[in-house]
Amino acid sequence: MSQTAVALARCIHCLSETDSPELDHVFPKSWYPDTTPKTVQRWTAPSCPKCNRAFGQLEHDLFLRMIFCVDSKSDAAAGLAAKALRTMGLDAEGLSDEEKRRREATLKKIRSELVRTEELEDKPGKIPGLGPPEGVESPRSILIPYAGLSLMAEKIVRGCEYRINNRFVEPPYTVCTFIANAEVVFPEAMVTGVKSIDFGPGCQIKRIFAAETPKVVRYWITIWGALRFSVLIDLHEELEKAKHLYKRPEGIEPPDKPTMRIRPYLREYKD
């Protein structure tokens, strides 16, 4: 009898070792628009099965809500709204009865979460970049938990750090996400390294750091040409000190109806 050594790998998210690592797509596989060139490298990074499943669900839940808040005719989101409609059983053919029921339930759930836009007027919490194009009225809106977006941005950054530097972002370093309002403006004075990461029209990333502090990194991520994140990796205490400098979106109280929930697992391991 021979013994086979089990290859252990570390999960980039929860940082634990797993003997059954899975490949997690750094930018979610289903979020790539149809316009993505074949030459784009769809990076993956090691994940434990539990994190991979939890993030997979989060990606799916966010996708169905966010994709109708971006310009579906743009190159950056080409084909994605149609894909989301099929996921909800619309324009989808040849489905089994069970699959039909599953998709109808998804559609019903999304519909139940819609709120009249006028109910939200004058309330804080609108996420910059999401919503109908300028001048277009949309009678319905949907609530998206900011924590879900923040988890996604952090996931992408952890994946990029792993792919670029084989790095696991771990204490005393941590990750903090902000929603960026505008195009990237580099604080040029201190920047020595700028890298562009190209996942095609659906996701563009810039990574910068200063030579004397290579572990302190700043990312800008643009998703579907609309949603912009600024993500910092720094010492935990430095991020705590700098928090007041960065505006985080104010949330609104969920109205008296169902909204998207984030799986407890993702919240638990983050806390």
Ligand SMILES: [Zn+2]
């Ligand atoms: Zn994990």
